[in-house]
Amino acid sequence: MIENQSIIGADLRPDTHNPFARMLRYVARVVMTLAIGVVLGVFYCAWHLAFFLLCMFRPVVNVLMLGGVIMLPISFAAFVKPEAANGMPFWVFLLMAVGFIGFALGYSKFIDRITPPGETDPFERYRRRDWK
Numbered sequence: 001m002i003e004n005q006s007i008i009g010a011d012l013r014p015d016t017h018n019p020f021a022r023m024l025r026y027v028a029r030v031v032m033t034l035a036i037g038v039v040l041g042v043f044y045c046a047w048h049l050a051f052f053l054l055c056m057f058r059p060v061v062n063v064l065m066l067g068g069v070i071m072l073p074i075s076f077a078a079f080v081k082p083e084a085a086n087g088m089p090f091w092v093f094l095l096m097a098v099g100f101i102g103f104a105l106g107y108s109k110f111i112d113r114i115t116p117p118g119e120t121d122p123f124e125r126y127r128r129r130d131w132k
Contacts, residue, residue: 069097
């Protein structure tokens with residue numbers, strides 16, 4: 001036969017425990033729960049605010065895509081007629097085009113990655129419908 005052993009020692013009686021210690025343990029749990037709740041609340045508020053602000057600037061950053069497309073013919077013009085570029089080599093314009101397009105795409109992917117659960121882009125109406 002297996003005997004269940006009590007968590008409380010056999011030599012201690014339950015009525016000898018200090019009720020103040022039990023109350024202090026519960027007060028400490030409440031304080032810790034409140035502290036963790038406040039920290040998580042601040043974290044989620046900052047997360048949603050950052051997501052909202054970054055989504056607000058997404059249409060503006062997407063204009064860099066247009067700038068990158070415009071830099072490609074400018075690069076070609078600088079390659080054909082170098083004096084038109086005021087001493088800048090043509091590859092600088094190519095790097096700017098790659099940088100503009102890369103930054104715009106990376107910004108959109110970053111925002112999509114940090115989206116809080118259950119949230120959608122509040123500024124979706126300002127984007128083109130065919131850009132998904």
